[in-house]
Every structure is written in C-alpha cells, then in structure tokens.
Amino acid sequence: MSGHPAKELLIDVVARLLEGVRSVAVGVLSPIAGSAAMLAQSRAAGAMQVQIIGSTLATYRTDGGVDLFDAAGQGRIDAFFLSGGQIDGRGNINLLGVGDYPGTTARWSGSFGSAYLYYLVPRVILVREEHTKRTLVDKVDFISAAGTSPPNVHRTGGPHALVTGRCLFMFDKARGRFRLESVHPGESVASVRENTGFDFDCPDTVPETPPPSAATLKAIRRDIAPKIADPYPKFAAEVLGYTVPEAAQ
Amino acid sequence: MAEILPDVESLAAAIPDGAMLAVFKDNGVAMEATRALIRRGARDLHLVTVPTSAFQAELLIAAGCVATIETSGVTMWELGQAPAFVRAVKSGAVRIRDATCPAIYAQLQAGEKGIPFMPLRGLIGSDLLKVRPDFKVIENPFGPDGASDPIVALPAIRPDVALFHVAKADRRGNVWIDRQAELRSLAHAAHASYVTAEEIVDHDLTGHEATAGATIPASYIAGVAHAPNGAWPMAMPGRYASDTDYLARYCQAARSAEGLARWLAGEGLACHAAAE
Numbered sequence: 307m308s309g310h311p312a313k314e315l316l317i318d319v320v321a322r323l324l325e326g327v328r329s330v331a332v333g334v335l336s337p338i339a340g341s342a343a344m345l346a347q348s349r350a351a352g353a354m355q356v357q358i359i360g361s362t363l364a365t366y367r368t369d370g371g372v373d374l375f376d377a378a379g380q381g382r383i384d385a386f387f388l389s390g391g392q393i394d395g396r397g398n399i400n401l402l403g404v405g406d407y408p409g410t411t412a413r414w415s416g417s418f419g420s421a422y423l424y425y426l427v428p429r430v431i432l433v434r435e436e437h438t439k440r441t442l443v444d445k446v447d448f449i450s451a452a453g454t455s456p457p458n459v460h461r462t463g464g465p466h467a468l469v470t471g472r473c474l475f476m477f478d479k480a481r482g483r484f485r486l487e488s489v490h491p492g493e494s495v496a497s498v499r500e501n502t503g504f505d506f507d508c509p510d511t512v513p514e515t516p517p518p519s520a521a522t523l524k525a526i527r528r529d530i531a532p533k534i535a536d537p538y539p540k541f542a543a544e545v546l547g548y549t550v551p552e553a554a555q
Numbered sequence: 556m557a558e559i560l561p562d563v564e565s566l567a568a569a570i571p572d573g574a575m576l577a578v579f580k581d582n583g584v585a586m587e588a589t590r591a592l593i594r595r596g597a598r599d600l601h602l603v604t605v606p607t608s609a610f611q612a613e614l615l616i617a618a619g620c621v622a623t624i625e626t627s628g629v630t631m632w633e634l635g636q637a638p639a640f641v642r643a644v645k646s647g648a649v650r651i652r653d654a655t656c657p658a659i660y661a662q663l664q665a666g667e668k669g670i671p672f673m674p675l676r677g678l679i680g681s682d683l684l685k686v687r688p689d690f691k692v693i694e695n696p697f698g699p700d701g702a703s704d705p706i707v708a709l710p711a712i713r714p715d716v717a718l719f720h721v722a723k724a725d726r727r728g729n730v731w732i733d734r735q736a737e738l739r740s741l742a743h744a745a746h747a748s749y750v751t752a753e754e755i756v757d758h759d760l761t762g763h764e765a766t767a768g769a770t771i772p773a774s775y776i777a778g779v780a781h782a783p784n785g786a787w788p789m790a791m792p793g794r795y796a797s798d799t800d801y802l803a804r805y806c807q808a809a810r811s812a813e814g815l816a817r818w819l820a821g822e823g824l825a826c827h828a829a830a831e
Contacts, residue, residue, distance in 0.1 A: 335632065362792070370736045371580070371606065375657035379676055401628075407686055408651045413641045416628030418607065421655035422677035452680030458703040459679050540633055 310545040311517075312471065313338060314526055315490060316435070318518035319474055320387075321345040323431050323467050324354070327384045331374055331427075332358040333419065337541035339387035339433055341526065341534045348525060360537035375419065378426045381462060386427040388420050389434050392446040395504025396482055397453020397465040399424070399432065400446035407448065417450035424451035427463040437470035439503040454482045473498045474515060475506060483507055488515040557728020557776035559755070566749050566780040567591035570716050573622075577603040577663075577714035577745060581632075582792050583735045584611050585720040585751045587785040590824050593618040603714055604629065605663065605741055606656035610789060610802060613637040614823075616649055617815055625652040625712075627659060631806055634799075638809040653683055658690070658709050660737065665711035666744030672708040679705055716777075717745035720785045722794065724752035728773035729760040733792070742775045751782035753794060 320342030324330060330347070332340045340358050344366075347354045357374070358366040368374055377383050390399035391414050401417050403409020424430055434441055455461045465477040468484060472493045475484035485507040489498055495512050518526070527546055535542035535550050542548040560566050566588055570576060578584070589611050592600075597620045604612055604626040612629045615621050617639035629640040643649035658675055665673035674693070684690050684707070691708045698704035719738055723731040730750045732738040742748040748771075760770045784791075788798035808818035 335630075370734065371656070372660045372737050372740075375660065379657075402653060402682075407682075408644050408653065410645060413644050415630035415636065416607070416626055416653055417655050417681070417683060418628045419656040421681040421683050422657045422675065425677035425679075449680065449682040451677075455680050459705060460676055538633075 312490075313545045314518055314523060315515065316433070316469055316471070317341045317345060317526055317530075318522050319469050319515060320431060320433065321349070321522075323429070323469070324385055325349075327354060327429060329355045329383050330357070330385045331368070331378075331383050332356070332387060333423075334359055336387050336389075336433070337534060337538040337545070338435075339431070340538065341530050341541075341546075343385075344530045344533055345522070345525060348529065358537060363533060363536050366533075366536075375422060378423055378463075381426075381428075383423075383427050385429040385431065385466075386423050386463075387431050387433055388424060388451070389432060390441075390446070390450070392441060392443045393432060393434055393468065394443050394446045394453075395484060395506060397432075397468075397477055397484070398446045398449045399451050399453070400448045401450040402448045404447045409448070420451040422451075423463070424453075424465070425455070425461050425463050429466040430463060431466055432468040434468065435471040437472040437498075438501050442470070442501070443503040444505075453477070454479070472501060478507065481507070485509070486512050488513050490515045491517060557773040558778045559726060559728060560778045560780040563587050563591045563751060563780045563782050563785070564595070566751065566778055567595050567597070569747075569749060569778055570597065570718065572597055573599045573601070574715040575601040575603060577605055577712070577717045577741055578608060578611055579605050579717075579719045579735070579738060579741060580607050581609055581789060582786075583719045583721060583732070583738060584609075584786050584789040585718050585749075585782070586611060586614075586787055586789055587782040588718055588720070588749070588751050588780070589614060593620060594824055598622075601625070603659070603712060605737065606654070606659040609637070610805070613640050613809075616640050616643050617809060618819060618824075621649050623650045623652065625654060625659075627654045627656040631802065634803055634806045638806065639815060642812070653686055655681075655683060658707075659712070660740065662709050662712040663740045663744040665709070666713040667740050668711075670711060672710055674706045674708050676706065678707045712744060714741075714745040715747065717741045717748040718750075719748075720751045720753075720782065720791070722753050722791065723756055723760065723766075724750060724754075724779045725756050725758060725760045727759060728776045728779050729770050730773075730776055730779065731760050731766050731770050733769055736769075739771055742771050747777035748775055749778045749780075750776055751780050751785040753783055753785060753791065755779070755781050
C-alpha cells in the first residue's frame with residue numbers, strides 16, 4: 307500500500323506536537339488531525355484519550371455535541387485543532403469570509419466552535435495545508451477567534467503551532483507571534499518567507515522537518531488508515547490508499 | 556399533549572410562515588418534513604441551526620423559505636460549500652446572524668430554564684461580538700474583589716417550533732432520541748416541537764427501562780408524523796448512511812441559480828420513495 311508523502315509528513319508532524327497530551331479532541335473536516343491523533347495515541351501506550359467528532363468507532367466516539375464544549379470549559383480537553391480560510395501573524399483565524407461582513411468577496415461556512423475552543427483548549431494546533439499569501443495574511447478580514455487576549459480576559463487556551471504544507475511554526479504566546487521551527491523537505495526560509503503574508507520570528511538556522519520513519523509510515527498505512535476511514539472514507543482512499551471493504555460499508 | 560398527525564404534509568402545515576424554526580445538525584435531520592415545508596410554500600422562516608446545518612438549511616434557503624438564518628456554520632462537509640447558502644448570504648437575500656456552536660447550545664439551555672441569558676467563556680476579541688450586538692460583555696458578579704473578569708452574556712433562544720427526526724416514537728407521542736441528547740434541550744426550549752419518526756411503535760417508550768432514559772415525554776411534543784427514511788438523503792445512525800451520490804448531484808446542479816431552479820423543479824422535492 308502506498309501513501310501520499312506530503313500528507314503523511316504532516317500527520318507525523320502533528321502527532322509529534324501531541325506528545326505528552328492526555329486528552330485530544332478532533333473536530334469536523336480534520337482528517338490529517340484525526341490521523342495524527344490516532345498515531346500519537348498509539349505511541350502513548352494507553353496514556354492518551356482521543357475523541358473524534360464524526361467517528362462511529364466506540365474508541366473515538368464523542369458524548370454528543372455539547373459535551374465537548376462543557377469538557378473544554380472545565381479544562382478536560384488538552385488539545386484541539388482549528389484552521390482558517392485566513393490566518394494572520396497574531397494567530398487570529400477567520401473561518402467566515404473575505405470582504406465586508408457578512409463576506410461580500412468570499413463567504414465560507416461560519417465560525418463553528420472556534421470562538422470558544424480557541425480560548426479554552428491549551429494546545430490548539432492550526433493545520434492549513436495551503437501556504438500562500440492568500441491564506442497566511444497580515445491581518446484577517448474577520449476575526450472568528452482571536453490569537454491572544456488582554457490579561458484580564460479569562461483564557462486558558464490558544465494557538466500552540468501552525469502546520470502548513472511548507473513548514474512548522476510555533477506560536478510564542480508572550481510575543482504573540484509565530485516562530486519558524488522547521489521547513490519541510492524541498493522548502494527553505496526564503497520560500498516560506500516569499501509565500502507568507504505575515505512577519506514571523508526566524509532563528510539563524512532553521513532545521514528541515516524530519517521525514518516520517520519507516521515504522522511510522524507503516525503504522526499510518528496499516529493501522530491508522532482503516533480507522534480514519536470511518537469518518538473520512540474519501541481521505542483514507544485517496545491519501546492513504548485504503549479502501550473500505552464492500553461488506554463493511 | 557402530542558398529536559399523531561396523519562402525514563408529513565399535515566406536520567408541515569402546522570409550522571407557520573414567519574416562525575422561528577430550530578433544526579438539529581446532521582443526525583436526526585427531518586428532511587422529508589423539510590421537503591413538505593417547501594412543497595407547501597413556507598416563507599419568511601427565521602431558521603436556527605443547532606448548532607450547524609448541511610443540506611437541510613441549504614435546501615430551505617435554495618427554495619426561498621428563509622428570511623433569516625442564525626447559525627454557527629452551513630456546509631456540505633466533504634462536498635464543499637453549500638452553494639445556495641453562500642449566494643444568499645453574499646447577496647443579502649437572507650439575513651445572517653453568525654454564532655458559535657456552544658453559544659447556540661447555551662442559549663437553548665437558557666431557554667429551557669426560562670431565564671433571560673446564559674454566560675459563556677470565550678468570544679471576547681472575536682468579531683462575532685461586533686456583528687452580534689445581542690451578545691453582551693458583562694462583569695462576572697462573583698469575580699474576585701476588585702479584579703475585572705469580563706464574560707459574555709447570551710440571550711435565551713425560545714424557538715416557536717423545533718423540528719427533528721427520530722428512530723422511534725410511540726402512539727402517545729413520546730419520542731426516543733437515542734444518543735442525540737441535545738434534542739432534549741431543543742425540545743424543552745421550543746414552544747412547540749414537531750417530530751418525524753422512522754417508526755411509530757405500539758408500546759409506551761417511557762414504560763421500558765431500556766428506552767425511557769433517552770425518551771422525551773409527549774408533554775413537550777406538539778405533533779408526530781410517521782416518515783420512513785425521513786432523514787434521507789442525510790444519514791440516520793444505525794439505520795442508513797447518507798446518500799453521497801445524491802448530495803453530490805445536488806451540489807453540481809446548484810452551482811448556478813439556473814441549475815438549481817431546474818433541480819428544484821425536477822427531482823428536488825420528490826419524496827424518498829419517488830426518488831428511488
């Protein structure tokens with residue numbers, strides 16, 4: 307079984323960002339995050355709980371819609387994933403649209419749970435594969451959820467990292483800015499800078515993102531693919547080369 | 556007490572034009588009742604999605620039934636954007652009240668308790684507060700002395716009508732909601748709940764331990780209609796999966812206003828049996 311190297315790399319990168327986390331929840335439309343959470347869980351030897359919205363597998367099943375938000379409010383969820391049609395250098399995300407409100411140039415689905423979970427889940431990992439000046443902007447047109455808050459605002463959560471098709475950024479909460487952590491194979495600091503619409507911190511030397519090991523690729527294709535196919539059959543088939551057996555459909 | 560209605564058309568006739576109509580997300584979607592609402596020419600609905608919607612909101616908007624939508628998101632999921640929703644919001648044909656998922660749940664919880672508002676964490680710094688002046692920032696009255704602790708107060712939602720689909724109802728109008736616990740808040744908050752059911756059973760669902768815990772008593776239900784395959788083309792967990800081919804055909808047709816009009820005049824409003 308063959309896979310899709312670029313996506314498998316992202317799954318591996320996200321899985322490493324989940325090390326040490328006890329409780330992970332995965333929202334809708336997040337097949338890479340879901341696969342990464344499953345991978346991280348398999349490495350954690352039973353010390354990580356994973357809930358995947360949309361999964362019907364008993365292991366990953368959520369306790370209904372409202373429970374996730376209540377649990378996050380109490381601090382029971384350590385990690386979650388968000389994305390954005392636009393993400394800016396202050397960690398603000400926009401899931402709503404472009405142009406004057408309510409989105410006269412482009413209108414997307416809506417803000418979903420972002421305006422709440424971004425504030426309350428300590429380790430929110432942003433995953434946005436398209437890394438261009440169109441998606442990574444200086445300032446979002448609409449703030450669905452803010453990257454940082456004034457000190458008097460109750461906030462236990464926020465951005466931890468931004469994983470794109472070109473690189474990994476870590477978010478520096480104190481500075482309210484992203485720092486380039488590693489560039490994926492084939493990319494450079496220059497190519498990242500050229501395609502990023504916001505200013506970011508950059509150390510003198512930036513390592514290359516290590517590719518997934520043979521064991522990791524095997525785990526993704528053999529163990530993860532059949533499980534992520536439950537909520538995401540299209541992703542499992544097209545990206546991980548796994549087709550759900552006819553009888554199981 | 557709940558009325559057992561003769562058919563889905565009678566249920567749609569009981570939901571008036573202009574009503575604030577609350578519908579539930581992707582499991583337990585009353586699609587046959589939605590098509591009946593469109594067939595009867597429903598107009599000016601204030602649609603509240605709990606907390607998001609896919610094909611149900613899309614279809615009601617496509618057919619011109621909706622004046623206002625209050626939602627955390629409308630999407631066709633893996634199939635991409637909801638085309639009629641996007642067009643209607645961009646053009647202003649439908650007024651949008653953007654929300655966030657836990658806010659809608661919290662607003663319904665205030666509604667079911669009969670209290671005016673519910674506080675919720677998060678939201679401060681989001682532009683949602685700019686476009687939703689009814690979401691207000693207040694000070695935590697129980698905060699530590701002298702220290703500021705702003706928190707958002709959300710107004711209660713009490714829909715005129717809630718509409719959802721379940722696997723089983725009984726002849727008294729008790730409805731079994733399986734794992735969809737949020738439907739209980741929705742039914743409690745709404746002034747009238749109309750429910751379609753895959754099957755209507757003869758025994759009392761509140762009389763059996765196995766079903767009683769997940770049953771909304773008939774006292775909260777205004778009317779029930781039998782609607783086999785009533786969620787199609789959306790999924791009914793444990794019974795049938797979503798009809799992805801059909802939904803993909805819809806998305807293709809609805810790319811243009813003309814294609815959408817042709818689709819609505821053709822297979823769009825046919826019931827499940829006729830479309831098979």
